[in-house]
Amino acid sequence: MSWSAPVANGVEITGYRATASPGPAGCTTDGVTSCVIGAEAGTSYTVTVVALSAGGASPASAASGSVTPTAPVVATEPPDTDLPLDTGDGAISSAAPGQALVMIGDGYAPYSTVTITIYSSPIVLATVTADQGGAFEETVTVPGSLPTGSHSFVAAGVDSDGNLRALRLDLTIAGTSDDGGLPVTGPAVILLIITGFTVTMLGAAMRSVRHHRPRHRR
Known part of the structure; x- marks a missing residue:
């Protein structure tokens, strides 16, 4: 936001305070007549400004025209930055x-x-x-x-x-x-478990057959 300095009429202006509506965004300067106000994309805002002096704040200015900010355009490539997220x-x-x-x-x-x-x-x-x-x-x-x-x-x-x-x-x-691979806990492990179980059961069955095999009499 930027604005024109008012006629001071002998009062020393020490700064300005700009306030956005809807709030709560705003900014305070040390005398310069501009500042950046954060705003939510897609929301319409107006801004008022008061002058600050040792005697307090002036009445608020008339509201500015309404402005609707937009979010930064999404780049087609990731920005080259070393600032960590x-x-x-x-x-x-x-x-x-x-x-x-x-x-x-x-x-x-x-x-x-x-x-x-x-x-x-x-x-x-x-x-x-x-x-x-x-x-x-x-x-x-x-x-x-x-x-x-x-x-x-x-x-x-x-x-x-x-x-x-x-x-x-x-x-x-x-x-x-x-992607063509199998996770560690997926079907490959289940297959190994089933295969092992089958072999174990087969071994037990063969032992059972041997144990109950009829003996030949001499």
Whole structure:
């Protein structure tokens, strides 16, 4: 937001406070006539401004025209960033299709929209609003159709200066039986158990036959 300085009439203006409606987003400056206000994508906002001085705050300005912000455009490729996206399980390197993961990030503009996307082909998993401190915590689910291999989770939004902020987590997605392999607890183990059981029973039956075999009389 930016605005024009009012006629001070001899009063020393020490700063400004801008407030968005609907709230609670806002910002306070030390005298400059612009600031960044975090806002939720898709919501229509107006803003009012008051001037601050040693004597207190001025009456609020008239409301600005309404503006509806949008979330950052989802990139076709994961951004090249070394800012880490955290999880509720700490540093992890792999996940499975269908697994729930808690994504944790911070450093965004307060009350702004953050989009969580998984790559290679971008799939938006969730949009979340950062809290008063610019942080978020959101549970997402790894898509069941995701192929085996390396993938990147990205949480993209804007920081308090209005610049793009992207956090990234690279993970290896483990394979499933649909990939041609069998999990350790799958049919292969059952087959081994059945085979062993059959051989054991066959051995017991052969011993039983030998035990009950008629003896030849001399």
